[in-house]
Amino acid sequence: MxxxxxxxxxxxxxxxxxxxxxxxxxxxxxxxxxxxxxxxxxxxxxxxxxxxxxxxxxxxxxxxxxxxxxxxxxxxxxxxxxxxxxxxxxxxxxxxxxxxxxxxxxxxxxxxxxxxxxxxxxxxxxxxxxxxxxxxxxxxxxxxxxxxxxxxxxxxxxxxxxxxxxxxxxxxxxxPSIDQVFEVFVDPRIDFDPFHLYGGVGRTFDLSKPYLMVMQHPVTTEPENARQQIKQTFDAIHALNIPTLWFWPNADPGTSEIAGGIRTFREHHENLPIHFFKNTEPIHFLKLLKNTACLIGNSSAGIREGGCLGTPVVNIGSRQLGRERGSNVMDATPEKDSILNAVHQQLAKGNYAQNHMYxxxxxxxxxxxxxxxxxxxxxxxxxx
Amino acid sequence: MxxxxxxxxxxxxxxxxxxxxxxxxxxxxxxxxxxxxxxxxxxxxxxxxxxxxxxxxxxxxxxxxxxxxxxxxxxxxxxxxxxxxxxxxxxxxxxxxxxxxxxxxxxxxxxxxxxxxxxxxxxxxxxxxxxxxxxxxxxxxxxxxxxxxxxxxxxxxxxxxxxxxxxxxxxxxxxPSIDQVFEVFVDPRIDFDPFHLYGGVGRTFDLSKPYLMVMQHPVTTEPENARQQIKQTFDAIHALNIPTLWFWPNADPGTSEIAGGIRTFREHHENLPIHFFKNTEPIHFLKLLKNTACLIGNSSAGIREGGCLGTPVVNIGSRQLGRERGSNVMDATPEKDSILNAVHQQLAKGNYAQNHMYxxxxxxxxxxxxxxxxxxxxxxxxxx
Amino acid sequence: MxxxxxxxxxxxxxxxxxxxxxxxxxxxxxxxxxxxxxxxxxxxxxxxxxxxxxxxxxxxxxxxxxxxxxxxxxxxxxxxxxxxxxxxxxxxxxxxxxxxxxxxxxxxxxxxxxxxxxxxxxxxxxxxxxxxxxxxxxxxxxxxxxxxxxxxxxxxxxxxxxxxxxxxxxxxxxxPSIDQVFEVFVDPRIDFDPFHLYGGVGRTFDLSKPYLMVMQHPVTTEPENARQQIKQTFDAIHALNIPTLWFWPNADPGTSEIAGGIRTFREHHENLPIHFFKNTEPIHFLKLLKNTACLIGNSSAGIREGGCLGTPVVNIGSRQLGRERGSNVMDATPEKDSILNAVHQQLAKGNYAQNHMYxxxxxxxxxxxxxxxxxxxxxxxxxx
Amino acid sequence: MxxxxxxxxxxxxxxxxxxxxxxxxxxxxxxxxxxxxxxxxxxxxxxxxxxxxxxxxxxxxxxxxxxxxxxxxxxxxxxxxxxxxxxxxxxxxxxxxxxxxxxxxxxxxxxxxxxxxxxxxxxxxxxxxxxxxxxxxxxxxxxxxxxxxxxxxxxxxxxxxxxxxxxxxxxxxxxPSIDQVFEVFVDPRIDFDPFHLYGGVGRTFDLSKPYLMVMQHPVTTEPENARQQIKQTFDAIHALNIPTLWFWPNADPGTSEIAGGIRTFREHHENLPIHFFKNTEPIHFLKLLKNTACLIGNSSAGIREGGCLGTPVVNIGSRQLGRERGSNVMDATPEKDSILNAVHQQLAKGNYAQNHMYxxxxxxxxxxxxxxxxxxxxxxxxxx
CATH class of the missing domain: 3.40.50.2000 (Glycogen Phosphorylase B;)
Structure with missing residues (x-):
């Protein structure tokens, strides 16, 4: 049967x-x-x-x-x-x-x-x-x-x-979301051009040099703070001034607030080295995650896939509170200075060992x- | 505020x-x-x-x-x-x-x-x-x-x-469903005529003499057995031939099966001393429950309200499996003989002491x- | 294609x-x-x-x-x-x-x-x-x-x-609903036993002798009158005392009123020669319609299929008001006497010629x- | 009552x-x-x-x-x-x-x-x-x-x-939508600053000089053409190079196509004298409509309110086909040249007499x- x-x-x-x-x-x-x-x-x-x-x-x-x-x-x-x-x-x-x-x-x-x-x-x-x-x-x-x-x-x-x-x-x-992470180890190099492949908006840059990644979702219990929280992350990225790949959030209460925040920020800071993507193939995302100097935001990807890959992660705010995690994750409050401080620590440390807890x-x-x-x-x- | x-x-x-x-x-x-x-x-x-x-x-x-x-x-x-x-x-x-x-x-x-x-x-x-x-x-x-x-x-x-x-x-x-049970103790007599008050169908009888009550719902995980299960209860009541107040079930998958079973049974046994009710005021139901010789079926009322009142209860089948209960409840399988046997035991024992666990x-x-x-x-x- | x-x-x-x-x-x-x-x-x-x-x-x-x-x-x-x-x-x-x-x-x-x-x-x-x-x-x-x-x-x-x-x-x-009417003409005899085939409830009788048919739906703009209207039809059928096949109505606002009326009536008049059906095969319904002495009610079947078959029809009330019809249809108001009068006239006249307007x-x-x-x-x- | x-x-x-x-x-x-x-x-x-x-x-x-x-x-x-x-x-x-x-x-x-x-x-x-x-x-x-x-x-x-x-x-x-048009006649001057009042995006300009208005909705039977049709209007406005107030479309199948088209166009033509609005108070819209040199698009506003105000209108495509209209409306196909030609004719003619047909x-x-x-x-x- x-x-x-x-x-x-x-x-x-x-x-x-x-x-x-x-x-x-x-x-x-x-x-x-x-x-x-x-x-x-x-x-x-x-x-x-x-x-x-x-x-x-x-x-x-x-x-x-x-x-x-x-x-x-x-x-x-x-x-x-x-x-x-x-x-x-x-x-x-x-x-x-x-x-x-x-x-x-x-x-x-x-x-x-x-x-x-x-x-x-x-x-x-x-x-x-x-x-x-x-x-x-x-x-x-x-x-x-x-x-x-x-x-x-x-x-x-x-x-x-x-x-x-x-x-x-x-x-x-x-x-099962971790299964595909292991495909990355076969050949971890970024053997594709995300700017060409996925379009998006913003500046392009050389991915063989250190770059950051951002993935920040609205916190569903705090939709009214979504815009304010995303602004703090922007300000931190602004201050860091390191090339950054920014990934668009899921559909959730608060998403349009975040989207609005992103749009406003972009209009005022068009010259920052940030590129915004709506979507990428999972394997491509994982290769980018493997090679980034640090993932910033509140996505579970930092804890789950990032842990498996040994990627340094700065986890912002309450969204992942309580999620089981490895040593690659460092917490920050949704405030510019806290984020900045944590990113600097992670950049100083570099990559972590792989962790198969997920x-x-x-x-x-x-x-x-x-x-x-x-x-x-x-x-x-x-x-x- | x-x-x-x-x-x-x-x-x-x-x-x-x-x-x-x-x-x-x-x-x-x-x-x-x-x-x-x-x-x-x-x-x-x-x-x-x-x-x-x-x-x-x-x-x-x-x-x-x-x-x-x-x-x-x-x-x-x-x-x-x-x-x-x-x-x-x-x-x-x-x-x-x-x-x-x-x-x-x-x-x-x-x-x-x-x-x-x-x-x-x-x-x-x-x-x-x-x-x-x-x-x-x-x-x-x-x-x-x-x-x-x-x-x-x-x-x-x-x-x-x-x-x-x-x-x-x-x-x-x-x-809170137990709160009103305590109102019964003020005056536990049946000081109303349910046949006159609530209509319903079937024969009427003298409630100062021993009577049974039935309240049987479809088991939601076994809707296909609903008709067969209700038939076993009918057969037991038929064999007992004691005046019985029968209460109509809730709206659930299987309800129409039960309703159909009740209708068929009634057409073939119009002379049995059973009266069917669709609905009664809670206080009236509780007084009937206080005075019944035995409640038969699978309603939680037998365990909760019945326990508080000390009413003898025969609980049929799996519907209340696992519910915390006092000593007033005796289990039966959904089979005529098992039901008959349990009712006879309860009739022999008579009323129980009050139990305030609910x-x-x-x-x-x-x-x-x-x-x-x-x-x-x-x-x-x-x-x- | x-x-x-x-x-x-x-x-x-x-x-x-x-x-x-x-x-x-x-x-x-x-x-x-x-x-x-x-x-x-x-x-x-x-x-x-x-x-x-x-x-x-x-x-x-x-x-x-x-x-x-x-x-x-x-x-x-x-x-x-x-x-x-x-x-x-x-x-x-x-x-x-x-x-x-x-x-x-x-x-x-x-x-x-x-x-x-x-x-x-x-x-x-x-x-x-x-x-x-x-x-x-x-x-x-x-x-x-x-x-x-x-x-x-x-x-x-x-x-x-x-x-x-x-x-x-x-x-x-x-x-297209008229297409199957023409199948009746091949062999218009009632070559089946509807009581055996379709069950239903009520008395059975000999269909080779004159019989009536009733098919009455609630009027959707007058659901509150549904019970009263069906009662008038019952009273007329009661007075006629001719064997009657009664067909259950569609699901509409007012249906349960009609169904309730039917049930009450049945309980009080169990000896009347009426049989109630929930559903029949269309070809069987049409053969019954071809051979009935008169169809009574407010169904379009009387006007459409009945017209094609030449069946005498008494149309009650406003439901078919305005529908194009042949000479086989006689109107009645939803009152016992009006219905009785029209049925008597139709019984006196007998069958009509076929009409292919539909x-x-x-x-x-x-x-x-x-x-x-x-x-x-x-x-x-x-x-x- | x-x-x-x-x-x-x-x-x-x-x-x-x-x-x-x-x-x-x-x-x-x-x-x-x-x-x-x-x-x-x-x-x-x-x-x-x-x-x-x-x-x-x-x-x-x-x-x-x-x-x-x-x-x-x-x-x-x-x-x-x-x-x-x-x-x-x-x-x-x-x-x-x-x-x-x-x-x-x-x-x-x-x-x-x-x-x-x-x-x-x-x-x-x-x-x-x-x-x-x-x-x-x-x-x-x-x-x-x-x-x-x-x-x-x-x-x-x-x-x-x-x-x-x-x-x-x-x-x-x-x-009733025409009622408020009559309020305009009390004082038809543009006594407010729409750029300040309603924000929006794009360049600002002097409304005491000739300006155009655009209001174009997706055609619901042709949602797949929405982007192409809006592009033709853009190209016409581009060629005209006259200051233009552009009003955002309703929510309809095809709206996001139009919105996407507007966004793309804006990114490539940021220096054109166009300003985009999402919404305005009706009385303000009507005053703008009263004073515009020409309304372009497929909104009913051109025919109804525009007719009452005597505003020159270029109506594009099939959306208003069949709507009763006055002499102030000139039709164009959804093609740049057809639109351009019609707008030039309207600019040459100037305002029309009021028409109270609506x-x-x-x-x-x-x-x-x-x-x-x-x-x-x-x-x-x-x-x-």
Whole structure:
């Protein structure tokens, strides 16, 4: 019996997180991949997935346009409600044996509710981690709705069990997003021209010399501070005056504030050596991350992928608070001076040793193998 | 500063569970009650709430019609999605300081998501309990989304904390649904005629002589067995041939199966001494429960209210598996003989002593007092 | 180039109306049928379509559960809104060349809006007719959204053109619901036992002797009168005391009122020679209609199919006001005496001559042939 | 008896169209205004209404966020479906006596369906006009759902009646959007600084010298051509090299294409004397329109308000095809040379005489007076 595995991708970032898993499912003799693309993953303005998916040769089983156009938290709730309705219809028509949902973005709640309420076994990737904001609420709520847990770290595995899930349903597989990091080690050189390949706006420069990277998202519990926080990072980059690759944030409450801040800053500082990108291929991003002098911002990429690559990271503010991390990460408050100080320390130290706490490069294959064999149950008994 | 407390009631049963809390909020000098009635609570066919609410003199702030008309699990998911959308609009327009959600029905997820995603502090009543089915998933997911927890029992309090919630946000208040049970003790006699008052169908009989009560809901993880399970209960009641008050089930996947089973049974056994009710006032239900020789079925009322009243209860099947209970409850499998056997044992034993494990009669007032003073935060840090 | 023709069926009644069209599309070498089943057509309680569709060997391309569970007009609006959302997703995923919508039920508006707003050519069957209630608003609004019109009668054709549609987009094809009427003439005898075949409830009787048929729907602009109106019909049938086949109404605001009225009536008059059916195969219904002494109620079947068969009809109240009809129809007000009087007159007269004003039996084939060849445009210029 | 009049505004442009009507309703002793703001009218990026509404001192009864975030036609359908659901809830809670919907944007369909299906009398403003694109479908469909019609012109009045509406329900009131045009005549001078007042981007210049205005929307049936069409207009403006005020388009399929085109153009032609505005107060826009040498684009403002003011207008492409217009409008194809040629002709001619075909300045008051007295019916009989 071939099992139909439905993976629901609701954001650009989630796609690259599970790419090796999608490949492992597609290649597994006992599994059939049902790929559903939804919410902000369908919006061109955040960088289209279509090209990546075509290149990876996955067929899209269904598209679900459910993202509302609004800058506020009401829209996040409505997007989730609409996604629940539409995914219920999709699941009813394609009848998956297991639904897979990823991490902790708010839209994953749509996937989790539709599957759980329709009695379809739900597998969750990246449960049990902690970051200290709304994502925690979503992530742990999805854990409670899920029947099968694929945890990235040892601590995450322990936490899922402590939350009442039966140990035999919790698998410590590592994170599939780390799998592709290991491809970088084959040839870590920047053998492509990101300026030519991805366009974007701003100045170009020589990537064989030291450069910084910035990736800063709005903090969902503090959307009103988004503009102020991004300004502090700008001011720090301004003061550093080192060539910088700046990556555009996800769709979240507060995103348009950040986007507005970026635009204003650019108009007033056109001569700074900064280049802004909307999207890059994951492997290209990882090579840039491997070679950067320091990643600055509040993305999980610094902790997860950066840790594996030994990249120096300055983590700003509360967004990653509580996330398990290696020694490559140094914290800063969202203030120019704090950021500056931390970057200077990291530049002085240089690269770190590799750290495999988030995965050994085989998570996608391990998860696919488990999806082919785990008991198909949606009736769980909590263990206390 | 008056705090606006929005209580969302999505089912008839939930209303009576929080009636004393609604009164305590309405009477509290620092609180303003915003009562929202949604989903199956608005459907006449499950017994309208309008009359009860009018009698209790609460104003309805908003009505949300979001229940889909279908017998399957897809409808449950869509009802929840639609509820999320509509409650987001309601919350945006009425701007509550705290949203209160109750227990574990699937629609409570709408309330929890809308509040959590909109950064409104969410209080949850009856978290931390265990029953061993889909309700567990919903209840614990709501716990993860909630900021303030009002637990009914000591064990529930401990479980919520074990699931990672900060101890200072978890209050052991007892359950407001138990508050009204204590009103029964003032005068436990059946001083009303339920046949006259509530109509319903079937034969009438003398309630001063021993009578049974039945309240059996579909098990949401086994909707396909609903009809078969209800038949076994019928057969047991048939064999007992004791006057019986039968209460209509909630709106759930499987309800129409049960309703169909009831109708078929009635047509073939019109002369049995059974009377069917759709709805009764809580105080009347409790007096009937106090005086019944035995409650049969799978309702939580047997364990919670029945325990407090000392009523003998036969609990059928898996629906209440894992729920904390007193000695008044005896289990049976959903088979005629098992049910018969347990009822005979209970009839032989007679009434039990009162048990206050679910509350001491002051939960509504305690919770209202806390709602007036708890810190208004929606940014929680989990404790591990 | 094969054209993909998506037919959206939102009610049991609509399916039998277009069955011959579905066959003609499925058999046409240049057309591919995409059958979408939605709204009340999916609800078992109004009689499931699944069996009919399986028997007719059509594949279902997508199911859309969007019917809300409520007795009021708000639910009709929400069902339509939800249907619009879900059909937009369906159309985006199956990309039809033409969408076909049928007649005038409120849910057809979902189909019309989704297709029109997505720039998919929209074909409308049964436009241009008049019945004098909310259906008129829906039917004519759909005409304004449609690009291709298949009208049943000469008057309907003229009305569509008068409403501004370009004459070259309006085709007088007859109504496909009439096609199957012509199958009756091959062998008009009742060669089946409806009591055995369709179950239902009530007494059985000999159909070779004179019998009546009743089919009465709630009037959507007068839902509050539904129960009172159905009672008058009951009283008339009671007084007539002739064996009667009674057919259950569609899902509409007011349906539950009618259903409640039917149930109450049955309980008080169990000995009357009436049998109630939820659903029958169209060909069986038509044979019963051909042989009945008189059809009583407010269904369009009396005017359309009944006219073709020459069946005597008593049409009650305002629901069919304005519908083009033959001499076989006699009007009555929704009052016992008026109904009684009209039925007595019809019984005295006996059968009428056939009338082909609604179609000559080839509408399905004609429409399919046109769907294969009409210009695919969604940009219409109105002609004034 | 005070009548509650609910006006639903779904776009910035619609608000200024009915401002005088809102004032007339608010001031009428027998009417109570219920103002509902929905869809793109709530999006900051298209220019917020909040400030205008506050300035006009209207209270907002309810806000409905239902705009989806997507560039395609699927989003338009889903926005409409979601709007229908949410407006049904709003109407159920605020219970208006009459619902008023405006013109022909796709979201007006939500208002029309919710009101019509809930049996609330629906009044439609600006029905019966013709423009030759998708708006025609929407406008005429709304006419079929509406019970009361307030037509702007004599021809529109005649067309509504020809479409089957009873003449006694069709009122030739003129268009309330024209009312405010008459305020301009009191003092037509530009007595404010739009660059200072409204910000925007681009160069500033002296408005006492000849200047052009541009207002170009995507054509909804040709969204794929939006970028190409806007480029032709740019090229024409480039060649003219006359100071130009450019106004940002509405939210529609194709809008982001136009916005992208504007951004690209600006980056390559920063020295051209063009200034871009997102939004202006209606009275300020009208004064600018009164004084411009020529309005270029495809907005209805050129035909309606421009005709009243005698402003020379170059109307590009198919968007206004079929709209009744005065002699002040000259057509051009969406090609640089055609546009250039027409603008040169208009500049040579100068201003035109005033034309009152769209209203005499009293439409708001006339409509309010009628809303207070028209029969409240939702049961219409079409007249053929």
């Amino acid at each position: 071939i099992r139909k595995i439905c993976v629901v991708v609701t954001a650009r970032a989630s796609y690259s997180r599970v790419r090796t898993l999608l490949q492992a499912i597609a290649q597994h003799p006992c599994l059939e991949l049902q790929l559903v693309i939804a919410a902000s993953a369908l919006l061109e303005k955040y960088g289209s997935l279509s090209q990546s998916i075509r290149k990876d040769a996955f067929a899209i089983t269904a598209k679900v346009s459910n993202a509302l156009d609004s800058e506020n938290a009401t829209a996040a709730a409505k997007t989730t409600g609409l996604g629940t309705i539409e995914l219920a219809s999709v699941f009813e028509n394609i009848r998956p044996d297991i639904v897979v949902t990823i991490a902790d973005r708010f839209e994953t709640m749509s996937t989790a509710i539709a599957a759980a309420f329709m009695n379809i076994p739900l597998a969750h990737i990246q449960g049990g981690e902690m970051t200290g904001n709304i994502d925690d609420k979503v992530r742990h709520a999805v854990t409670q709705l899920a029947d099968i847990h694929f945890a990235a770290t040892r601590m995450a595995t322990a936490r899922i069990i402590k939350m009442g899930q039966q140990p035999e349903t919790v698998y410590h597989t590592g994170c 995965g050994d490069g085989n998570a996608g294959r391990k998860i696919a193998a488990l999806l082919a064999t785990v008991p198909l149950t949606f009736h769980k008994q909590l263990s206390y | 008056i705090r606006k407390i929005c209580v969302v009631v999505t089912a008839r049963a939930s209303y009576s569970r929080v009636r004393t809390l609604l009164q305590a909020i309405a009477q509290h000098p620092c609180l303003e009650l915003q009562l929202v009635i949604a989903a199956s609570a608005l459907l006449e066919k499950y017994g309208s709430l309008s009359q009860s609410i009018r009698k209790d003199a609460f104003a309805i702030t908003a009505k949300v019609s979001n229940a889909l008309d279908s017998e399957n699990a897809t409808a449950a998911a869509k009802t929840t999605g639609l509820g999320t959308i509509e409650l987001a609009s309601v919350f945006e327009n009425i701007r509550p300081d705290i949203v209160v959600t109750i227990a574990d029905r699937f629609e409570t997820m709408s309330t929890a998501i809308a509040a959590a995603f909109m950064n409104i502090p969410l209080a949850h009543i009856q978290g931390g309990e265990m029953t061993g089915n889909i309700d567990d998933k919903v209840r614990h997911a709501v716990t993860q989304l909630a900021d303030i927890h009002f637990a009914a029992t000591r064990m529930a309090t401990a479980r919520i904390i074990k699931m990672g919630q900060q101890p200072e946000t978890v209050y052991h208040t007892g359950c 509350g001491d009669g002051n939960a509504g007032r305690k919770i209202a007092a806390l709602l007036a003073t708890v810190p208004l935060t929606f940014h929680k840090q989990l404790s591990y | 094969i054209r993909k023709i998506c037919v959206v069926v939102t009610a049991r009644a609509s399916y039998s109306r277009v069955r011959t069209l579905l066959q003609a599309i499925a058999q046409h070498p240049c057309l591919e049928l995409q059958l979408v089943i939605a709204a009340s057509a999916l609800l078992e309680k109004y009689g499931s379509l699944s069996q009919s569709i399986r028997k007719d060997a059509f594949a279902i391309t997508a199911k859309v559960s969007n019917a809300l569970d409520s007795e009021n007009a708000t639910a009709a609006a929400k069902t339509t809104g939800l249907g619009t959302i879900e059909l937009a997703s369906v159309f985006e995923n199956i990309r039809p060349d033409i969408v076909v919508t049928i007649a005038d039920r409120f849910e057809t508006m979902s189909t019309a809006i989704a297709a029109a707003f997505m720039n998919i050519p929209l074909a409308h069957i049964q436009g241009g007719e008049m019945t004098g209630n909310i259906d008129d608003k829906v039917r004519h609004a759909v005409t304004q959204l449609a690009d291709i019109h298949f009208a049943a009668t000469r008057m309907a054709t003229a009305r569509i053109i008068k409403m501004g549609q370009q004459p070259e987009t309006v085709y007088h094809t007859g109504c 179609g000559d039996g080839n509408a399905g084939r004609k429409i399919a042939a046109l769907l294969a060849t009409v210009p695919l445009t969604f940009h219409k210029q109105l002609s004034y | 005070i009548r509650k009049i609910c006006v639903v505004v779904t776009a910035r442009a619609s608000y200024s169209r009915v401002r005088t009507l809102l004032q007339a309703i608010a001031q009428h002793p027998c009417l109570e205004l219920q103002l509902v703001i929905a869809a793109s009218a709530l999006l900051e990026k298209y220019g917020s209404l909040s400030q205008s509404i506050r300035k006009d001192a209207f209270a907002i009864t309810a806000k409905v966020s239902n705009a989806l975030d997507s560039e395609n036609a699927t989003a338009a359908a889903k926005t409409t479906g979601l709007g229908t659901i949410e407006l049904a809830s709003v109407f159920e809670n605020i219970r208006p006596d009459i619902v008023v919907t405006i013109a022909d944007r796709f979201e007006t369909m939500s208002t029309a369906i919710a009101a019509a299906f809930m049996n609330i009398p629906l009044a439609h403003i600006q029905g019966g006009e013709m423009t030759g694109n998708i708006d025609d479908k929407v406008r005429h469909a709304v006419t079929q759902l509406a019970d009361i019609h307030f037509a702007a012109t004599r021809m529109a009045t005649a067309r509504i009646i020809k479409m089957g509406q009873q003449p006694e329900t069709v009122y030739h009131t003129g268009c 209203g005499d300045g009293n439409a708001g008051r006339k409509i309010a007076a009628l809303l207070a007295t028209v029969p409240l019916t939702f049961h219409k009989q079409l007249s053929y």
